[in-house]
Amino acid sequence: KAGVTQTPRYLIKTRGQQVTLSCSPISGHRSVSWYQQTPGQGLQFLFEYFSETQRNKGNFPGRFSGRQFSNSRSEMNVSTLELGDSALYLCASSLAAGNTDTQYFGPGTRLTVL
Amino acid sequence: QKEVEQDPGPLSVPEGAIVSLNCTYSNSAFQYFMWYRQYSRKGPELLMYTYSSGNKEDGRFTAQVDKSSKYISLFIRDSQPSDSATYLCAMTGSVREYGNKLVFGAGTILRVKS
Numbered sequence: 001k002a003g004v005t006q007t008p009r010y011l012i013k014t015r016g017q018q019v020t021l022s023c024s025p026i027s028g029h030r031s032v033s034w035y036q037q038t039p040g041q042g043l044q045f046l047f048e049y050f051s052e053t054q055r056n057k058g059n060f061p062g063r064f065s066g067r068q069f070s071n072s073r074s075e076m077n078v079s080t081l082e083l084g085d086s087a088l089y090l091c092a093s094s095l096a097a098g099n100t101d102t103q104y105f106g107p108g109t110r111l112t113v114l
Numbered sequence: 115q116k117e118v119e120q121d122p123g124p125l126s127v128p129e130g131a132i133v134s135l136n137c138t139y140s141n142s143a144f145q146y147f148m149w150y151r152q153y154s155r156k157g158p159e160l161l162m163y164t165y166s167s168g169n170k171e172d173g174r175f176t177a178q179v180d181k182s183s184k185y186i187s188l189f190i191r192d193s194q195p196s197d198s199a200t201y202l203c204a205m206t207g208s209v210r211e212y213g214n215k216l217v218f219g220a221g222t223i224l225r226v227k228s
Contacts, residue, residue, distance in 0.1 A: 048213050094214055
């Protein structure tokens with residue numbers, strides 16, 4: 001069965017622009033979480049969606065937003081990009097909403113902000 | 115102080131050695147503990163999942179959790195060059211409070227020399 005897919009894999013933007021990243025979870029999975037990974041801060045939780053509803057949000061500014069569609073695919077958007085937004089953005093999917101469910105990560109989208 | 119502390123390494127060992135990786139944490143609400151492995155340019159993959167205190171073994175991998183000391187470990191026996199990767203500890207609390215949110219350590223870079 002296909003794993004979590006993320007598009008695009010690489011992205012280069014300039015400061016002030018906005019960007020949209022996409023995540024397709026494993027078929028049948030209804031929960032999608034997003035993480036930011038940087039060398040300095042490691043993996044940090046952005047937000048989680050389950051059945052099109054945001055269930056949980058990390059400590060990031062409002063420039064970071066997301067949504068989930070009825071087919072469980074999810075997008076995250078970053079507006080007014082800053083240099084510090086350069087990171088690997090990872091998406092993880094799981095069957096349901098309980099933390100006994102294994103979360104499967106995608107390969108990530110590498111965002112570079114110039 | 116971070117909720118989860120993990121020595122970033124790098125840790126370099128000869129092939130066949132027993133590897134010990136550790137994390138400490140400060141939040142007593144954490145109940146579920148995981149170890150992920152991340153190869154370069156890939157997303158993290160789940161290695162071990164443990165609920166509360168105790169040991170869990172899976173092949174060459176053993177995970178230990180000591181909630182009284184707020185300390186978790188991952189042991190790798192008979193280490194192989196293919197084990198060279200970054201190892202991330204992760205933990206979370208109740209579904210009601212955390213949902214699917216994971217709190218990660220910084221990750222330890224492991225290099226197994228042949």
